Amino acid sequence: MASSERTFVQAIRRYGARHGIDVDVRAGGWLIAMRRGNEHRFAFGYDIGLNSAIAHRLANDKSATAEALTLAGVPCIAHHLFLNPKLGAHVVGSIWREDMLALLADHPQGVVVKPNEGTSGRSVFKVTTEAQLDHAVVEVFSMSAGLVISPYVAIEDEVRVILLDDVPLVVYSKQRGTDWRHNLDAGAKPVLLENGEVRAACVKLAIDAARAIGIAFASIDLVRVDGQWRVLEINSGVMMEALAKLHPELVQATYDAALDRVFGETH
Numbered sequence: 001m002a003s004s005e006r007t008f009v010q011a012i013r014r015y016g017a018r019h020g021i022d023v024d025v026r027a028g029g030w031l032i033a034m035r036r037g038n039e040h041r042f043a044f045g046y047d048i049g050l051n052s053a054i055a056h057r058l059a060n061d062k063s064a065t066a067e068a069l070t071l072a073g074v075p076c077i078a079h080h081l082f083l084n085p086k087l088g089a090h091v092v093g094s095i096w097r098e099d100m101l102a103l104l105a106d107h108p109q110g111v112v113v114k115p116n117e118g119t120s121g122r123s124v125f126k127v128t129t130e131a132q133l134d135h136a137v138v139e140v141f142s143m144s145a146g147l148v149i150s151p152y153v154a155i156e157d158e159v160r161v162i163l164l165d166d167v168p169l170v171v172y173s174k175q176r177g178t179d180w181r182h183n184l185d186a187g188a189k190p191v192l193l194e195n196g197e198v199r200a201a202c203v204k205l206a207i208d209a210a211r212a213i214g215i216a217f218a219s220i221d222l223v224r225v226d227g228q229w230r231v232l233e234i235n236s237g238v239m240m241e242a243l244a245k246l247h248p249e250l251v252q253a254t255y256d257a258a259l260d261r262v263f264g265e266t267h
Helices: 007-019 053-059 062-071 094-108 130-141 196-214 240-248 246-261
Strands: 021-027 031-034 039-044 078-085 111-115 125-127 146-151 157-164 167-175 191-192 217-225 228-235
Touching: 007 021, 007 031, 007 240, 007 246, 053 062, 053 196, 053 228, 062 146, 062 196, 062 228, 078 094, 094 130, 094 146, 094 167, 111 130, 130 146, 157 196, 157 246, 167 196, 167 246, 191 240, 196 217, 196 228, 240 246
Parallel strands: none
Antiparallel strands: 021 031, 031 039, 078 146, 111 125, 111 146, 157 167, 157 217, 167 191, 217 228
């Protein structure tokens, strides 16, 4: 097993070795074919293949997730969608920049600009001026077909809940480092949450969010703002690279449980 492989790939290899499943890793580890007899399954990126196509699409689209959660009455952080003007005026319209400036004016504390589809915290900008907005928009549109603008909020805590069929397998807080973001790639540290009111509240909200978009296996990011928990985003691909450095057995057990569902294993 190559030590440079992602934890996700290593976990699937270990599961396959224990369950008589042939694992064929392709495309630099981003496509994984799993075969046992006549059973053929695939994993792609960090998606293990349990979610429906529409749930996967919704989760990977921050704006669509926010809209679906709002329709279901699940508290969440707003994400306003703007499409890349390169798609053409008939798609994007002519006043997209004016609409962006209006959002900035409505939120003098600032806004956050980021790609509409997930990037592990990369190309995320906090903006308080028109010049900063223009810079962020150019940067994000250079690599994305769409961006979202959210109001900047003072996040008091952030928690990630990893669910499988409404069962919380992992619940941890993200302790922020020197960066204003809580992304693990930006230096935040995962700390497992013990049973208590905070954990229970976060699990309930995560389950409500998962049910709202019909997703089976997901990591759901929650933030506490002004003392209230809200959904920040839902991730269809469950990535636990940072957590695996601290709790490798828990990460393996979580992927094992998901793979049991993929292959119909019961215990």
